[in-house]
Amino acid sequence: MRPELPLVERWFSAEQIEDGLTLLWEPHIAGFFVSNAWHVRGRDRDLLVDTANGIGDLRGEITPFADGRQILAVATHEHFDHMGGLHAFDERLCHPADAAGVRDPYAVASFPEDWPPGLAEEIRAYGYEPPGRLLAAVPSRTFDEASWRTPPAEPTSLLEEGDVLDLGDRAFEILHVPGHTAGSIALWEASSGTLFTGDAFYVDDAMMFEDLEAGVASLRRMRDLPVRLVLGGHGPVVDGDRFRAAIDAELAARGA
Ligand SMILES: [Zn+2]
Ligand SMILES: [Zn+2]
Known part of the structure; x- marks a missing residue:
């Protein structure tokens, strides 16, 4: 028998980083799966960069x-820990090269025996020991841990290099930075x-690239930007110098 998990009132934790910018994350899951979701308040519309795992009600x-x-x-890429909550929103955006992976994601489950093949090896490649259970709590009494899988999402628009997301008083340009995916x-x-x-980009973990050459080129491109504040998919907020x-x-580590 698996022990019953506690019910938590609030699935997400939130921290205001600066005015109009809030970080949300899921404290009740195994550390490897914890990711950053970023809410940006706009005058006319808001932006959500990544949507966590799709377990609780983001x-x-x-x-x-x-x-x-x-x-x-927006899903920055097709991985389950970034697009899992995308399905719940009316405007669902990603790059065309990852759209198939958003529609048909690498579907994670709570128990390792239900994981897609290769996930445990991938977790080890990141330097983590695979957890025995993804969840440490449940977000509601009706949540069925055993049958839960990463929910797919149908993109409503595709984002290409150079597109601009205009929030009214703020505007974000899309940079295509292939490599990780x-x-x-x-x-x-x-x-x-x-x-x-x-x-x-990761600050505290080794960076992972499906395509190393593309990933290195993307890092060089981002390095040339006059960056002040970097908000990644995992880990802490960093400033331009640390970035x-x-x-x-x-x-240097990759000899590039
Ligand atoms: Zn990823
Ligand atoms: Zn990730």
């Missing part, structure tokens, strides 16, 4: 922040020096 969590405004929900994107606001990287130092260390 839309319900975001609704008070959005105060009735439209929410543009073919359709990885970053979101860049030059006026504030704000960069959302998804998994195209550039981490990229330099990564490039």
Whole structure:
């Protein structure tokens, strides 16, 4: 028998990073799976960069922040820990090269025996020991842990290099930064020096690239931006100096 999990009132934790920018994450799951979801308040519409694993009710969590405004929900790439909550939003955006992976994701489950083949090896490749159970709690009494899988999502629009997401008083440009996946994107606001990287950049873990050459080129491209604030798919907020130092260390380690 598996022990019954506790019910938690609030699935997500939230921390305001600066005015109009909030980080949300899931504290009740195994550490490897914890990812960052970023809410940006706009004058006319809001932006949500990544949507966590799709276990708890992210839309319900975001609704008070959005105060009735439209929410543009973006998946920086096709991985389950970033697109899992996308299905719940009306505007579902990703790059065309990762659209198939958003429609038909690598579907994770709570118990390792239900995981897709190769996931445990992938977790070890990141330097983590695979957990015996994804969940440490449940988000509601009706949540069925045994049957839960990463929910697929049908994109409503596709984001290409150079597209701009206009929030009214803020605007984010789409940068195609392939390497981690073919359709990885970053979101860049030059006026504030704000960069959302998804998994195209990690600060505390070795970076992972499906296509190393493309990933290195993407790192070089992002390094040249006048970045002030970097908001990644995992890990802490970093400033421009730490961002550039981490990229330099990564490039040096790979002999690039
Ligand atoms: Zn990823
Ligand atoms: Zn990730």
